[in-house]
Amino acid sequence: MQNPQEVQSAAAALRKALEAAPCSFSQVMGMRKITGTTAEDNSVPVGLVLGTGLSGLADRLAERVAVPYADLPGFPVSSVDSHVGAFVWGRFPSSCGEDDVPGRPVLIQQGRCHLYEGRSPAEVCMGVRVMAAMGVKTLVITNAAGALNPHFDAGSIMCMSDFINHTGHSPLLGCNCEQWGPRFPDMSAPFDADLRTLAMETSARLGLRLERGVYIGVRGPEMETPAETRMYRQWGADAVGMSTVLEVIAARHLGMRVLGLSCISNKNLPDCMTPAPLEEIILVAAQAGKNLGRLIRAMMTKL
Numbered sequence: 001m002q003n004p005q006e007v008q009s010a011a012a013a014l015r016k017a018l019e020a021a022p023c024s025f026s027q028v029m030g031m032r033k034i035t036g037t038t039a040e041d042n043s044v045p046v047g048l049v050l051g052t053g054l055s056g057l058a059d060r061l062a063e064r065v066a067v068p069y070a071d072l073p074g075f076p077v078s079s080v081d082s083h084v085g086a087f088v089w090g091r092f093p094s095s096c097g098e099d100d101v102p103g104r105p106v107l108i109q110q111g112r113c114h115l116y117e118g119r120s121p122a123e124v125c126m127g128v129r130v131m132a133a134m135g136v137k138t139l140v141i142t143n144a145a146g147a148l149n150p151h152f153d154a155g156s157i158m159c160m161s162d163f164i165n166h167t168g169h170s171p172l173l174g175c176n177c178e179q180w181g182p183r184f185p186d187m188s189a190p191f192d193a194d195l196r197t198l199a200m201e202t203s204a205r206l207g208l209r210l211e212r213g214v215y216i217g218v219r220g221p222e223m224e225t226p227a228e229t230r231m232y233r234q235w236g237a238d239a240v241g242m243s244t245v246l247e248v249i250a251a252r253h254l255g256m257r258v259l260g261l262s263c264i265s266n267k268n269l270p271d272c273m274t275p276a277p278l279e280e281i282i283l284v285a286a287q288a289g290k291n292l293g294r295l296i297r298a299m300m301t302k303l
Ligand code: HPA
Pocket: 144, 145, 146, 147, 223, 224, 240, 241, 242, 265, 266, 268, 276, 281
């Protein structure tokens, strides 16, 4: 079911907390009201969802303010230790190193909740919907994922070209919330082609290898069997994970432009399956997260 009132209350509480904090939030939002903006406008905050092992990306921000999810009425708090559980407002330092150029404002979801925690699709997508209510038009969504494509290495980064929703759920069930988007939103291009090109060009400039591929989202929490792994690969998926797909559906419903980046934390090859313990996934995702951070920082002013 869609939950517009709950999203509005959480967004109002977040706005109030950020307005009271010593940061540029009120100034940025005030400017936006006066000037009117497009998604590419550098004063519009970019939304960033940080997945497993990637929370550290929110630490090096100028004017940083964190608002714990627990302070927002009805906002779900993740039960997974590696998911911090706060919205973070701040500015990514300008990539050209010019101190007098204010960095791009960002609103970061530091950690998320998942279906496998027993959360509903509406709870899983609440962060993205709160970001939209705060004026975010461009969303960068990250996760840790297992490679299905045998050419991908653990520790690499994949830019999502498309997804398969194999969770058995949709965040759009029930009465449609017309103020969010249409009853039957288009999914012919879930990830924005221009943002993907920007990611490819930026990674080439930085000398970083960036894989491209299809992400399959599963419910979990159990990891895949060899037979499932073989089937997902035959379906055309390059990486598998337990998040992201419902959030991208909700974001596209809201008309946001989406860039999806996976940190490949382990390899899932049906003929030589090995266990992928959570500690290892977090460690490898955090290592890949350093390159992901470089990539995101370098793209920020152009998003
Ligand atoms: N399977 C499912 N989810 C994951 C994996 C995986 O191999 N790695 C990281 N998240």
